[in-house]
Amino acid sequence: MTPKIRLHLDQPLASGQPLQLDRDQSNYLFAVMRLEVGATLLVFNGRDGEWVARVTAASKRGGELVAESRTRPVLMPPDLWLMFAPIKKARTDFIVEKATELGAARIMPVMTEYTNAERIRQDRLQAHAVEATEQCGGTFVPVVEDLQPLSKVLAVWPADRNLLWCDESMVGQSRSLAGLPRGPWAVLIGPEGGFSAAEQRRLRALPFVHALSLGPRILRADTAAVAALALWQADLGDWG
Amino acid sequence: MTPKIRLHLDQPLASGQPLQLDRDQSNYLFAVMRLEVGATLLVFNGRDGEWVARVTAASKRGGELVAESRTRPVLMPPDLWLMFAPIKKARTDFIVEKATELGAARIMPVMTEYTNAERIRQDRLQAHAVEATEQCGGTFVPVVEDLQPLSKVLAVWPADRNLLWCDESMVGQSRSLAGLPRGPWAVLIGPEGGFSAAEQRRLRALPFVHALSLGPRILRADTAAVAALALWQADLGDWG
Numbered sequence: 141m142t143p144k145i146r147l148h149l150d151q152p153l154a155s156g157q158p159l160q161l162d163r164d165q166s167n168y169l170f171a172v173m174r175l176e177v178g179a180t181l182l183v184f185n186g187r188d189g190e191w192v193a194r195v196t197a198a199s200k201r202g203g204e205l206v207a208e209s210r211t212r213p214v215l216m217p218p219d220l221w222l223m224f225a226p227i228k229k230a231r232t233d234f235i236v237e238k239a240t241e242l243g244a245a246r247i248m249p250v251m252t253e254y255t256n257a258e259r260i261r262q263d264r265l266q267a268h269a270v271e272a273t274e275q276c277g278g279t280f281v282p283v284v285e286d287l288q289p290l291s292k293v294l295a296v297w298p299a300d301r302n303l304l305w306c307d308e309s310m311v312g313q314s315r316s317l318a319g320l321p322r323g324p325w326a327v328l329i330g331p332e333g334g335f336s337a338a339e340q341r342r343l344r345a346l347p348f349v350h351a352l353s354l355g356p357r358i359l360r361a362d363t364a365a366v367a368a369l370a371l372w373q374a375d376l377g378d379w380g
Numbered sequence: 381m382t383p384k385i386r387l388h389l390d391q392p393l394a395s396g397q398p399l400q401l402d403r404d405q406s407n408y409l410f411a412v413m414r415l416e417v418g419a420t421l422l423v424f425n426g427r428d429g430e431w432v433a434r435v436t437a438a439s440k441r442g443g444e445l446v447a448e449s450r451t452r453p454v455l456m457p458p459d460l461w462l463m464f465a466p467i468k469k470a471r472t473d474f475i476v477e478k479a480t481e482l483g484a485a486r487i488m489p490v491m492t493e494y495t496n497a498e499r500i501r502q503d504r505l506q507a508h509a510v511e512a513t514e515q516c517g518g519t520f521v522p523v524v525e526d527l528q529p530l531s532k533v534l535a536v537w538p539a540d541r542n543l544l545w546c547d548e549s550m551v552g553q554s555r556s557l558a559g560l561p562r563g564p565w566a567v568l569i570g571p572e573g574g575f576s577a578a579e580q581r582r583l584r585a586l587p588f589v590h591a592l593s594l595g596p597r598i599l600r601a602d603t604a605a606v607a608a609l610a611l612w613q614a615d616l617g618d619w620g
Contacts, residue, residue, distance in 0.1 A: 215596060215597070238603050238606075241597060241598075241599050241600060241603050242595075242597070242603065242607070243595065243596075243597055276598050277597070277598045278597055278598075316614070353619065354610070354619065355482075355613055355614075356455060356483075356618060357455070357482070357483055357516060357517070357518055358481075358516050358517045359482070359516070360481060360516065363481050363482065363606060366478075366603060366610070367607075367609075367610035368610075369607075370594070370606070370607035370611055371610055371611065373595055374611055378595060379593065379595035379596075380556070
C-alpha cells in the first residue's frame, strides 16, 4: 500500500541514504501522525523524485529515516513564471497554492502602481508552496521570489521569454493563445483596479508582451491567475 | 462617478420604479455603509441589467430606493452547468464564487460514491452566489441547486446537453476541447479520491460524455473546477 504521508526534505535522496529530521518534521511525524520505527512515508526534495522512506529512529526532537526506493521521477513543470500583484493574505496564499498545483516553475509577486501591499512574507509563501506540493502529490516545488517592482522586473527582462498579460482593460478584446510560440513564458495578472495608464502603455509597447482576454466578466485576481495558467498549460504547456 | 456599492434586489427594475429594502439590506446600506437620502448605488436583479438607484428613505428597519437609469444590460452566461462533489466548506464556497465569476449558469452539487458530504446548505450557497455577483460586477446570478445523487442526474439527462468529465483517472490522457460542438454543456468535477470504478464505467459508456485531461499533476477539486470552466469558456463559451 502506498504511504499516505508526503514530506518535503531538503536533502539528497538515493537508495539507502539516511535522512535527518529537524524538530518540526519530527514533531509532525512522531507526535502528530504517531509514526513508529519501521513505518513508511513518501519524501521528495524537488530534484530527485519521490521516494519511500522508512523510519529508523522516532524521537520527537530529531528522528531519522532511510530512503528505500524511488516511486516516481521528478516531474519538472514547463518554464513558466507567474507574476501577480499581491492581494489580501488569504487570496495571495491561494494563488501560491494554485500556481503550485498548476505547474508554474517560479512565482513572482510584483508591485504595481495600484498594488496595496508594500511587502510580503516570502518565507511564509515559500513554505506554502512546499505544503501545496506535499498535498497535491507534486515532486517539484516552485521558487517563490520576494516582492519586486514590476518596472524593475521588466527592465531586466530576458530576451527569449514571452509575457502573457491579463488585464481588465482587455475585457471584450479577443486574443487567443493559438499560434503563439512555445518556450519560456510568464503570465502577468493585474491587481484589483488593474494597471495604471502608464503601465498599460509600457506593456503594450514591449515586443514580448501578448495580451489575453479572460472574457466579458470581471474576474478577481486569484480567479484570473488560475484561469490564465490553465489556458497556458492547455495550449502551450504540458497538458496538451 | 460610478457608485461603488452594488446590491442584488429581487424586484423588477425600471426607470422610476420604487424599490423596498428589507431589514438586512437597510441595515447594510444605512448602518454599515452609512448612505443617506440622495446617495446612489448600483442595483441588479439578475434579469433587468444593472441600474443606478437613489436613496429616497433611509431607515435602518426598511428604507426605499428609486431606480433611475440602466447602466448595463444583463449579460447572460452561456448555457453551462457546473456539477461538482461538495468538499470542505471553505472550498465549496470557493467553487460557488469562482463558478459565478467564470459565467456558469447553474451550479449543481452532486453526491458521488466517494462524496463525504451528505447534505449542503443550499440557501447559504445561493446567497454566496449572490454575494459573488455583487462583488464581481456581474448582472446574472447562477442558480445553485440542492444536492442530488449523480446517478439520478444522469438518469434524467437532457438529450441535447454534452458533459465534460474531468477526473484524476484521465491524467496523462490528452483530449482537447477543439472540435467539440457548441451548445448546452455541463462540466463534471470529481471528489477528492475520484470516481468509483462503477461510476467511471457508467460515464465512459454515456454518448454525451467527453473526457478532459487537466494535465499530469493532480489538481484539487476546486482548482480543477476553475481550470475546466476557463478552458470551456475560452474554446466553447463566450470568451472567444
